[in-house]
Amino acid sequence: xxxxxxxxxxxxxxxxxxxxxxxxxxxxxxxxxxxxxxxxxxxxxxxxxxxxxxxxxxxxxxxxxxxxxxxxxxxxxxxxxxxxxxxxxxxxxxxxxxxxxxxxxxxxxxxxxxxxxxxxxxxxxxxxxxxxxxxxxxxxxxxxxxxxxxxxxxxxxxxxxxxxxxxxxxxxxxxxxxxxxxxxxxxxxxxxxxxxxxxxxxxxxxxxxxxxxxxxxxxxxxxxxxxxxxxxxxxxxxxxxxxxxxxxxxxxxx
Numbered sequence: 001x002x003x004x005x006x007x008x009x010x011x012x013x014x015x016x017x018x019x020x021x022x023x024x025x026x027x028x029x030x031x032x033x034x035x036x037x038x039x040x041x042x043x044x045x046x047x048x049x050x051x052x053x054x055x056x057x058x059x060x061x062x063x064x065x066x067x068x069x070x071x072x073x074x075x076x077x078x079x080x081x082x083x084x085x086x087x088x089x090x091x092x093x094x095x096x097x098x099x100x101x102x103x104x105x106x107x108x109x110x111x112x113x114x115x116x117x118x119x120x121x122x123x124x125x126x127x128x129x130x131x132x133x134x135x136x137x138x139x140x141x142x143x144x145x146x147x148x149x150x151x152x153x154x155x156x157x158x159x160x161x162x163x164x165x166x167x168x169x170x171x172x173x174x175x176x177x178x179x180x181x182x183x184x185x186x187x188x189x190x191x192x193x194x195x196x197x198x199x200x201x202x203x204x205x206x207x208x209x210x211x212x213x214x215x216x217x218x219x220x221x222x223x224x225x226x227x228x229x230x231x232x233x234x235x236x237x238x239x240x241x242x243x244x245x246x247x248x249x250x251x252x253x254x
Contacts, residue, residue, distance in 0.1 A: 004234050020058050026085050027196075029121070029166035033203070036121055036196035040110060043192045045071040045094035055088040061192065069096040069105065072129045072189060076158040083162040085123055087192055092127040092160055097189035101180035104143075105188050108175050109195065116172065118197040122165040125192040128155040132186075139181045140188035145174060152181055155189065167198065203249050205230040210252040214242070 003012040027036060042064035043050050052058035065071065072095045079089045098105055128138060142150035142163065155161050178188035205211070214231055218224040224241075231252060232244035244250045 002229055002233070004229065005237050006234070022057055023086065026057070027121070028084070029164055030198055031201075033201050035199035035202060037118070037199060039112070039120075039195045039197060041192075041194045043091035043094070044096040044190055045073075046091070050088060050090045054090040057086075059088075061088070061091050066096060070099055071095075072097055074127060074129045075131065076127075076129075078158065079127055080159045083160055084164065085162060085194075087125050087160060087162070091192040092125065095127070095129055095189040095191045098187040101184055101187050103187065104180075105178040105190060106175055107177065107190070107193060109170065109172070112172060116170060116197070118199060120165065120168045120170045121196040121198050122168065123192075123194040124163040124190060126153060126155040126161045126163070126189065127159065127191050128157040129189065131157050136185050137183060138186035138189065139184040140178050141181060143177045143179055146177070149176070160191075201248070206232040206244070206250045206252065214239070214252065 001017065003014045005012050030036070041059060041061050043061040044064050046061075046063045046065075048063055050061040050063075055061065074093045074095065079092045081087055081089055081092070096105065124142065132138070137154070139152050139154050141148055141152055150163060153161060153163060178190060180186075180188055211231060214227070218227050227239050231239045231242060232250035235244070235246070235250070238244050242252050243254045245253050
């Protein structure tokens with residue numbers, strides 16, 4: 001982890017660093033050399049923030065609701081969360097739904113505090129909240145900007161359906177909606193929603209041979225003792241007195 005200067009004369013500092021372990025199958029629809037920047041992680045119709053011990057990975061699920069939607073409580077005593085991203089049962093105990101099949105659930109992306117220059121990684125979680133009889137069916141589709149985006153989704157009681165979007169270009173106007181299909185007798189629902197932005201590819205830093213050579217120079221000259229961190233990254237804030245290439249793994253050019 002590098003805490004790096006981004007403006008001249010403003011010196012990096014850090015107050016704390018917290019680390020959480022994740023199972024290898026979580027969020028693995030992108031390569032290990034990319035980072036996910038969390039934009040939000042919402043649990044609908046809950047009345048409290050959900051985290052450890054309810055979520056063994058200590059993900060923080062924010063309580064989210066809407067006065068225009070119905071709040072539903074899940075009748076299942078145990079919910080099978082054996083899907084790739086293993087959401088905690090606590091976020092599936094509640095859901096929001098529309099009052100009838102003619103209405104839609106609209107999911108905006110909120111306000112971004114920075115320009116969107118990265119693709120998105122999105123997870124939707126759906127769990128049926130009651131045992132349905134033979135005359136009932138809940139079936140809906142995800143729309144992006146009013147265009148059909150997913151195959152039909154049929155939530156299951158006592159289980160969770162996860163819909164993953166692993167690499168999607170978005171902007172501040174992008175929205176998703178859940179709309180009932182023609183054969184559905186029940187309106188759409190949603191339990192939880194995660195949205196990340198995917199970083200550029202990560203690397204191990206400046207070429208190792210170049211780093212070792214610079215370390216030898218630093219040992220020889222006291223004036224270089226303020227050198228620290230990665231010599232070339234983040235660009236353009238390389239160490240004083242050196243210039244670097246723009247390669248994926250930068251080289252010191254002079």
